Amino acid sequence: MDEIWAPQACTLPTADRPFRVAEFDRLFADHLRRAERVDPQTLDLTLGPDSRATVANLTARETECCSFFTFTLSEHTGDLRLRVAVPTTHTAVLDGLTNRLPR
Template sequence: MDNTWVPESCTLPTAEQPLRTAEFDQLFTNHLRHATRPDAHTLELTLTPESHATTADLIARESECCSFFTFTLTEATILRITVPPTHTVVLDALASRLPR
C-alpha cells in the first residue's frame, strides 16, 4: 500500500500508517453512500448510520496523529473533512481512495 502521500507532520508511526489507510478503505468500501468535494479543502461523506461509532473512533484516532485534519461528524452520519491549503494534497490522496 503506497503511503507516500502521508505528510511528515503525521505522528502515526510509519509501520502503522498502512493499517490506518486500510481502516479508511474499509470504512469507504463498507459504509460510503455518497461523497462530494464542495471545494479543494473539503470532502463530505454520507455514511451508513451503523458506521457512526466506528467512524467516531477512527476520526478521534486520526485527529491525534494528523492535527491538520478537521473532522465533523453529524448524528446523520455525515462526515465533513477539511484541511488547510497546505495539506490539500493529503485530502486529494484520501479522496482518491473512495470507491468509484
C-alpha cells in the same frame, strides 16, 4: 495515510500507516453512500447510520496523529455526514484520501 502523501506533520509511525489506510478503505467499502469534494480543502461523506462508532473512533485516532484534519460528524435524515477539512497547505493529503474512495 500512506508514505506517498502523508505529510511530515503526521506522527503515526510509518509501519502503522498501511493499517490506517486499510481502516479507511474498510469504512468506505462498508458504509459510504455518497462523497462530494466541496472544494480543495473540504470533502463531505455520507455514511450509513451503523458506522457511527467506527467513524468516531477512526477520526479521533486520525486527529491524534494528523492534527491538521478537522472532522465534523452530524446526522441528516437517518444518515451520518462526515465533513473532512484541511488547511490549504494539506490539500494533497485530502487528495490522497479522496483517491481512496470507491468509484
